[in-house]
């Protein structure tokens with residue numbers, strides 16, 4: 001049995017989402033936060049702090065940092081340690097143009113000597129202070145064939161977990177992940193490796209189990225947002241029920257409204273979720289369109305009610 005980690009997704013897997021998901025659909029052992037981008041002194045905006053200090057209860061949250069300098073990482077890490085976090089994740093995978101052009105995210109993979117120098121600073125500090133550092137990486141910038149050279153750099157450090165999104169930066173989120181290249185490259189890795197990229201079925205897990213048997217953790221993002229019961233389904237075969245989805249949806253909506261988020265912003269946040277969850281209603285094109293077009297909370301509630309009653313729920 002593989003263990004599951006919930007992938008970071010900016011604008012989606014926020015604190016409120018994580019807490020409600022974990023309570024209603026336990027199954028992920030860890031939730032990674034969407035990236036936090038501190039400035040060079042390690043300061044970060046209050047919105048990030050609010051997200052991090054929200055009551056986590058029994059769920060394990062790993063904060064993720066998007067930085068390309070060891071000093072900024074270390075200054076932020078000290079603040080996160082004061083908040084009680086003991087593992088911090090480095091984002092070496094974000095493909096977005098604005099991030100990449102600053103040599104952050106997947107941009108860190110452009111120059112392996114600089115990557116090495118940054119990791120040297122980070123891991124020396126982590127060793128002195130006593131926290132773990134995991135890395136979430138792409139397999140390359142232009143091609144996944146760059147991965148063995150990137151891995152050589154990672155292998156020099158006590159990486160607590162290496163999470164590999166099995167695509168290169170130029171693939172963004174499209175095309176097939178390079179599972180074969182992943183399985184070949186991570187054989188014999190000295191640290192725990194986590195597979196990430198398009199896992200949505202028992203067949204995907206079976207493939208991983210035979211091609212990369214030493215990889216016992218899988219990170220899932222889009223498919224788990226599309227079907228919040230996915231981890232349970234993969235573990236036990238028990239499918240999502242419509243009444244569970246309705247309860248999950250209603251609690252998220254009411255939690256965001258109660259947190260002071262305006263109705264208009266709450267509608268926008270819920271619509272972002274529906275861009276993934278719409279696949280649960282493959283034959284309700286008209287109802288889905290009305291949900292995604294709604295601008296006000298009353299219109300949104302009417303549209304979502306019609307979608308739930310459409311009779312086309314197919315998890």
Ligand SMILES: Cc1cc2nc3c(=O)[nH]c(=O)nc-3n(C[C@H](O)[C@H](O)[C@H](O)COP(=O)(O)O)c2cc1C
Nearest residue numbers: 007008009010034035136165197198199220221222
């Ligand atoms: C809307 C969206 C936001 C994302 N935000 C982040 C992020 O903040 N940090 C990160 O490391 N990856 C981020 N990702 C990438 C996912 O964590 C994951 O690596 C990717 O979607 C592949 O996994 P999947 O096929 O299971 O979704 C994001 C992906 C999407 C689609």
